Amino acid sequence: MxxxxxxxxxxxxxxxxxxxxxxxxxxxxxxxxxxxxxxxxxxxxxxxxxxxxxxxxxxxxxxxxxxxxxxxxxxxxxxxxxxxxxxxxxxxxxxxxxxxxxxxxxxxxxxxxxxxxxLSAGQRARLTSAMAEVERLLMASLVTIGPCHPGDPRARACLRAYARELAGRFDAGFDPAGSGVEDNELIPPAGLFLVATVSTEAVGCGAVRLPADEPAEIKRLWVSGTVRGLGVGRRLLDELERHAAAAGAGSVRLDTNRSLTEAMRLYRSAGYQEVPRYNTNPYAHHWFAKPLT
Amino acid sequence: MxxxxxxxxxxxxxxxxxxxxxxxxxxxxxxxxxxxxxxxxxxxxxxxxxxxxxxxxxxxxxxxxxxxxxxxxxxxxxxxxxxxxxxxxxxxxxxxxxxxxxxxxxxxxxxxxxxxxxLSAGQRARLTSAMAEVERLLMASLVTIGPCHPGDPRARACLRAYARELAGRFDAGFDPAGSGVEDNELIPPAGLFLVATVSTEAVGCGAVRLPADEPAEIKRLWVSGTVRGLGVGRRLLDELERHAAAAGAGSVRLDTNRSLTEAMRLYRSAGYQEVPRYNTNPYAHHWFAKPLT
DNA sequence: AGGAATACCTGACTATAGTCAGTCATCATG
DNA sequence: CATGATGACTGACTATAGTCAGGTATTCCT
CATH class of the missing domain: 1.10.10.10 (Winged helix-like DNA-binding domain superfamily/Winged helix DNA-binding domain)
Incomplete structure (x- = not known):
């Protein structure tokens, strides 16, 4: 402090x-x-x-x-x-x-x-930009992250927004039906689903699968535009890795689409290295992995 | 707007x-x-x-x-x-x-x-500096300037602080007794005394003498450290000049001590030119004048 | 279809905030 | 040393905010 x-x-x-x-x-x-x-x-x-x-x-x-x-x-x-x-x-x-x-x-x-x-014109500009900065960072500090059932309305809202966004950004569109992960794979002990909320509004989510025979896998990491750039994605990722490590996973991996450039930047800066394809996800172009300590 | x-x-x-x-x-x-x-x-x-x-x-x-x-x-x-x-x-x-x-x-x-x-360390630094900026500028916008009797407690408080500060900054100290301006020279129509206040606290002052046979003269311009650098001095000076012009003065002049560098910077940026000595004030090293339109 | 849950409503309260007129002691002033 | 002003106090109010226990219509769930 x-x-x-x-x-x-x-x-x-x-x-x-x-x-x-x-x-x-x-x-x-x-x-x-x-x-x-x-x-x-x-x-x-x-x-x-x-x-x-x-x-x-x-x-x-x-x-x-x-x-x-x-x-x-x-x-x-x-x-x-x-x-x-x-x-x-x-x-x-x-x-x-x-x-x-x-x-x-x-x-x-x-x-x-x-x-x-x-105020003078210069002071007005400085005041309003400082106000906007305070507001954004205060928003960032109001984001709380916690586990949540993937069927919870907050989780549903995130996943809908996630699917809508992917559909808009992927060259080939996105069909959430074939995403290949069941809800029960994201419930402890099989996995974990996290939501990030500001007061009652969900502004981000992320999940990790913990299959018995494979490395842990990060899924559905998403952050709403209203809080993007405020470190929420990093906090979600950290939390998921911590959970995977606590559950005994030695490494964690994930796949992503080439159009999600901020996400890839996040993964790289968080210590992920690109690895060869490990699944047949039709929407994935890059695969990453990171050892856990 | x-x-x-x-x-x-x-x-x-x-x-x-x-x-x-x-x-x-x-x-x-x-x-x-x-x-x-x-x-x-x-x-x-x-x-x-x-x-x-x-x-x-x-x-x-x-x-x-x-x-x-x-x-x-x-x-x-x-x-x-x-x-x-x-x-x-x-x-x-x-x-x-x-x-x-x-x-x-x-x-x-x-x-x-x-x-x-x-928040991350970087975000913390950005948030607190933005907060401090908002606070300072909000303070600046809360400063109100208005006329005031030089005997008013707020005016007295300013003048005391002014004298204390000059005593500390002048090489030769400062004795307020011999300042040579009577209160009644700063009361309309002979002159004007302004105070700058934040809610009830006085944070600055300034006065103008309007002698019948000489140019108008700015006296006792002072701004408290709590709001220095926020344009309060400039606002006081503008207001005094406006008043002098409205009273028919064609120009305004003032003297100052060499140790008051911010004040001299203010005068120069407000359009004042250095002129030869026009009085015998023992504390003055520089004399300035500005024509009024 | 039947029971549980939900959204809203009403009545009966309590707690908190705030106002106003009037009193009393103390102080400043002529 | 009377006079008016000021600072604090008391009693008697009112207004606002908020709580809680039912009650009714509607919807959800199985």
Whole structure:
């Protein structure tokens, strides 16, 4: 624990959070209680499912319901049935609600501008790029990695995104049906499936197979675009290797497609060496292996 | 109003403020209501005057008093008479309070470390430097400049700091007594005194004399170390020149000591040219003037 | 088809935050 | 040494946030 760095983070938390945060709240709440304003804001012009609002704002179901009734009473929101599932209801802004939302949106712009306005052009550029950097790296530090059943909704979401991306990037497209790995090969003790999440959203995954008679094999390493370049892939890979080593594997291998250049860069920098073809995966062009200590 | 920059600031406010702020609060409040924790924290091991706490936390006097009674009731705080003014009371932590404060301090460290811990060394360095940059520039944008009576406590505080600094930097020391400018020369319409403040703290000042028979003269331009390098001096100077021009001055001049190199750099970059000695100020080595449009 | 789970709702609460008017001691000022 | 200002305190409030135990309709699972 580095005192100097910790102090910078503490100072930052203190000043930025309190000054900017308090300002932000006071701008959002106009006459209305803050919780109502936040909810109105979160519903947005496109509307939102009540369930989504609950998780996004982290509110008690009863409390949220009551807040929605109040906003309905003021004629700002209408809660109606959703599209598919008949239990899920959707909150939409009325015309008056949309007008109010627009007002909040404008105030939010004003607040942001009031931060930039006193600064010179050069300072504005430095401030915004530093803000973007803080945001990205804070995002990186909020990524948590943990084991997960491959049938879990978070895992499913990752695998869907993974397949969609491969389909878009491979010259020959990609058909997930023939990927040749069963879910139960990725459940301990046969293997392990990891997801990387930010709060509740899954932003990456990776798996390792641990067959009894062959080397361990990394499968389905994927990182969402929102956190790419932040070391999440490396953390997933490290964790999978650690697990394989703990399970007694002496080495680990993997295959990849020639269009996945960042992935190959990652493997090389993580100590993988290219090896001859060891399987018949039609989508693979390169095979890598790494000894485990 | 630049949309792209405004959007960056809005995103930053939204994500960083809310995520970090919420985390920070939840770490600070342990069993105890947040307001109590904040107060306990703010009192600190050194103790604090009740009046200072009120302005720092921006609390209602009655509410603060009640909070102090609660903390006293829990044996964490003792409120006693202060040093000088018998009306002002001082809150001090008891031994138990100090222990509790230490706990909060430790939790604050833990929280900061939990942000850094998942990152690589390079990322940590980048994050903390970006945080420091955001903090400094945000500070710069929080600086407000306005006119002020030279007898105002904020002005007095600045002038004291100014004199202290000059005394430290001038080869021959500095005696504020013989500075030769009366307060009433710096009050409209004879002149103007400006202070730069961050919330309630004065961080800079500057004045202009507008004698009937001579050019306008800039006096007492000073910027606190906490905001130096953030363009506050430039903003003060601009504002003073604008005022002088509006009052009909055709040019403005000033003198300075050879040890004040940043100030001279500022004057030159603001369009001032060195001119021959125009007064007998014993502390001055350089004289500058600038025509006003 | 029947039971478990899910999404939302209502009623009845409690806790926390914050406000306001009025009181009392102390201090600065003429 | 009266007068007004200031700092802290108390009592009596209100508003906001949040919790919890049911209850109903819908969907999922087998």
């Amino acid at each position: 580095d005192r100097g760095l910790v102090d910078v983070v503490r100072r930052f938390n203190r000043t930025v959070t309190q000054r900017v945060g308090a300002l932000d709240d006071s701008y959002l709440a106009r006459d209305r209680p803050l919780a109502q304003s936040r909810l109105l804001w979160e519903i947005g012009p496109a509307g939102a499912e009540v369930a989504a609002l609950r998780t996004r704002l982290d509110l008690d179901a009863g409390y949220l319901s009551r807040l929605l009734r109040t906003l309905e009473g003021e004629g700002l929101v209408a809660v109606g049935p959703g599209e598919g599932d008949g239990r899920v209801r959707t909150a939409r802004l009325t015309d008056a609600g949309r007008a109010e939302w627009g007002l909040l949106d404008g105030r939010s712009d004003d607040l942001a501008w009031s931060v930039l306005e006193p | 630049d949309r792209g920059l405004v959007d960056v600031v809005r995103r930053f406010n939204r994500t960083v403020t809310q995520r970090v702020g919420a985390l920070d609060d939840s770490y600070l409040a342990r069993d105890r209501p947040l307001a109590q924790s904040r107060l306990l924290w703010e009192i600190g091991p050194a103790g604090a005057e009740v009046a200072a706490l009120r302005t720092r936390l921006d609390l209602d006097a009655g509410y603060l008093s009640r909070l102090l009674r609660t903390l006293e009731g829990e044996g964490l705080v003792a409120v006693g008479p202060g040093e000088g003014d018998g009306r002002v009371r001082t809150a001090r932590l008891t031994d138990a309070g100090r222990a509790e404060w230490g706990l909060l301090d430790g939790r604050s460290d833990d929280l900061a470390w939990s942000v850094l811990e998942p």
